[in-house]
Amino acid sequence: MTVKEDNNRVILVVDIGNTNIVLGMYEGSELLHHFRLSTSRQATSDEYGVMIYNLFRMSGVDADKIEGVMISSVVPPIVGVIEQMCRKYLKKTPLIVGPGIKTGLNLRYENPREIGADRIVNAVAAVELYGGPLVVVDFGTATTFDCVDAQGNYLGGAIVPGVGISTEALYQRASKLPRIELEKPKKVIGRNTVHAMQAGIIYGYAGQVDGIVKRIRKEMDAEDLKVVATGGLAPLICAETESVREVNPLLTLEGLRLIYERNRIVKA
Numbered sequence: 354m355t356v357k358e359d360n361n362r363v364i365l366v367v368d369i370g371n372t373n374i375v376l377g378m379y380e381g382s383e384l385l386h387h388f389r390l391s392t393s394r395q396a397t398s399d400e401y402g403v404m405i406y407n408l409f410r411m412s413g414v415d416a417d418k419i420e421g422v423m424i425s426s427v428v429p430p431i432v433g434v435i436e437q438m439c440r441k442y443l444k445k446t447p448l449i450v451g452p453g454i455k456t457g458l459n460l461r462y463e464n465p466r467e468i469g470a471d472r473i474v475n476a477v478a479a480v481e482l483y484g485g486p487l488v489v490v491d492f493g494t495a496t497t498f499d500c501v502d503a504q505g506n507y508l509g510g511a512i513v514p515g516v517g518i519s520t521e522a523l524y525q526r527a528s529k530l531p532r533i534e535l536e537k538p539k540k541v542i543g544r545n546t547v548h549a550m551q552a553g554i555i556y557g558y559a560g561q562v563d564g565i566v567k568r569i570r571k572e573m574d575a576e577d578l579k580v581v582a583t584g585g586l587a588p589l590i591c592a593e594t595e596s597v598r599e600v601n602p603l604l605t606l607e608g609l610r611l612i613y614e615r616n617r618i619v620k621a
């Protein structure tokens with residue numbers, strides 16, 4: 354790994370999800386490193402501090418070079434723990450996506466505070482990279498659909514049980530169904546249990562995306578709607594969709610970086 358010797362500022366972005374905490378280190382617009390930790394509701398700020406310390410050491414980035422930290426969280430109890438970790442180990446007070454943070458979007462949810470921060474962050478990145486009108490699909494713990502029109506209005510969207518949790522429920526609740534490897538089966542008509550489950554999950558989720566997108570396109574009256582996807586399972590599912598044009602696994606980190614830049618207070 355290369356160690357950057359220049360004095361350029363580095364920012365740390367942190368996406369706290371229900372399954373994973375994803376961290377990215379950016380120098381300017383360049384993503385130097387990214388890491389995925391499993392979300393632990395028990396871990397203390399010191400335990401997260403040890404992880405961060407090791408990640409910095411492993412990647413050869415000097416923690417003193419961190420100019421600032423931008424966090425989004427959809428797990429309320431963890432954000433305070435990570436915030437404390439940043440203060441103690443990085444000597445930085447992080448910015449947190451929420452009220453008071455500029456996103457550049459006009460949030461048209463009935464109650465904007467209710468929108469998951471990750472959904473806002475995805476929408477910000479997608480608008481910047483692809484331009485509206487668009488829909489972002491994120492295959493995380495939940496699969497989320499977020500719509501933005503050509504004027505930058507965040508319109509809302511849809512929330513579906515995610516691929517991982519629905520597959521887990523099937524295995525937990527049906528005695529004869531095993532835990533399976535998620536890979537594309539050769540045919541949609543499965544002739545054994547594993548192939549039948551793989552067909553149902555992969556083609557089912559792909560069809561769900563195409564079906565919801567079709568309705569969104571109609572409701573937004575946007576023939577030119579762009580469909581962008583992110584999240585761990587996006588490549589697998591989206592290869593089977595007709596509507597998804599772009600898969601960008603790092604969309605949420607990009608969004609956090611953009612929001613940081615829009616809210617950065619330059620110290621004299």
Ligand SMILES: Nc1ncnc2c1ncn2[C@@H]1O[C@H](COP(=O)(O)OP(=O)(O)OP(=O)(O)O)[C@@H](O)[C@H]1O
Pocket residue numbers: 369370371372373374492493494495515516517518520534535584585586
């Ligand atoms: N190969 C796989 N087989 C089965 N389930 C998987 C696989 N890869 C990921 N998952 C599950 O899919 C879900 C989404 O995974 P992913 O890693 O994209 O989460 P994430 O985007 O970090 O989610 P969040 O942001 O909500 O924490 C998780 O519940 C995960 O356990």
Ligand SMILES: CC(C)(CO)[C@@H](O)C(=O)NCCC(=O)O
Pocket residue numbers: 370371427467468469470471472493494495497512
């Ligand atoms: C839907 C999830 C769980 C996806 O991570 C998250 O965005 C969330 O908790 N949202 C809050 C509800 C909403 O966005 O309307």
Ligand SMILES: [K+]
Pocket residue numbers: 368370471491493584605
């Ligand atoms: K996510």
